[in-house]
Amino acid sequence: MEKFFKLKENGTTVSTEVVAGITTFFAMAYIIVVNPGVLSSTGMPWGAVFLATIIAAIIGTLIMGLFANVPYALAPGMGLNAFFTFTVVKGLGFSWQETLCMVFICGLINVVITATKLRKMIIRSIPPMLQHAIGGGIGIFIAYVGLLNVGIIQFSPDKTAAAGANPGLATFNKPAIVLFLIGLLISIFFLVFKFNGKLSFLNKGGFVIAIAITTLIGIPLGVTSMAHTTGLGESFSQLPQTVLAIFSDQGFPALFSDPAKLPLVLVTIFAFSLSDTFDTIGTFVGTGRRSGIFSEQDEKELETGKGFSSKMDKALFADATATSIGSLLGTSNTTTYVESAAGIAAGGRTGLTSVVVSICFAISAVLAPVVSAIPSAATAPVLVLVGCMMLSSFREISWEDITAAIPAFFAAVFMAFSYSISYGIAAGFITYCLTMTFKRKAKDVHPIIWGVSALFVLDFVLQAVL
16 A cells, blocks of 8 residues: 555655545535435436436546545536536526536547647646636635535625625524534634644544534534435436436437537537536646645656656546546536545545545445535535635735736636636636736737637637527
8 A cells, every 4th residue: 555655755644544535525525415416406316316426426536546646536516517407408408318418528528638638738838826826716715615505605685786696694593504613613623723642643633523523513403414315225226317328319319419409519518628627727736736746746747758657647637537437327527626625634645545535435325314414514614724724825926916916816716706616717817818918928928828718718708699
């Protein structure tokens, strides 16, 4: 195990990796129940999506851990599953089988652009200032996700408001919010307080312990509940309905049966691929470089090496293959989870962390009632504090230089405001091109940044028109 995962070389231990894996799993375990809840509204059987979510997470995360040896976990992505359901199926009128076909094609495209080094070229073309902004922006995004998950930020309907609602702070009279505040207090304690002597082992598992304690406190508050569960046997009986559904008559044959719909199909695949690609790039750039997972040597291998010589190469390939695998099973885009930052913050540095996450997902299939009982109020405090820790990336930005400050601001803030890492990157890239142009330094902008910015603009225009 030491030789395979290179634990000493990466400055970690088996116990640290195990704790990190459990921390990451708890931070993202909500997807086990949330994803089938979202996708089932398209007509997909809940139990089948439940198992497809777990199996896709296990396979994708194992590939990431064993092939790339990095501590990232994969699962069907939030945001992408909403796009799948509410935009493509309910908005554009495609069936869920046809939409799975588009996800499968998106995965193949991602494999191709990874194998042809296009993803590497994009990463190398991002200026350091934007890389730091992406890192800090993901911190804001993670903290925002935590706050929204528990409902401490609420949106009150208002027809006179431009957005149709007014944002505000929730009243602290709901059990879930009270539990979140208790969990936040416990999490801060374990993060700040340093145990000595025989209790020093608690320093490594602070986040896991905080989640466990908060979950238990949630029982008398009525927040932790095992009421909404499904039988494992029932789920397995439904699984054949989604596995390889893309090859049924309702899949590829139906998707390409109407030539008039072909432009809309291509635009939808483009939107899937663009969002998936830049969510992943943002996660790797924002968390991997700050933590040292992707070292300077690895970056050099990324630039000069051939094949899959660097950890980044392998990680990008693992992520690309996971989307197609997930669609074969019957779920939306499987992608690298930004919640992996929780495990990284707990000390995870190698693929052993990912293997532990995969084991946890496998166990969760059997212990679904227990895992699904962990409330968002118990995991949200961890996400908020991890986000806080990631804001340190902002100190590397020259904020006194307005040319750097404008794109850095838009990249970081729009990740949270638009609830999308890829749209945050889009805002940063586009404003970077504009500020450099106005500064008469357009030639200094890498051609790939110009090209990607143009693709984002095209995506926005097509979404507005179609």
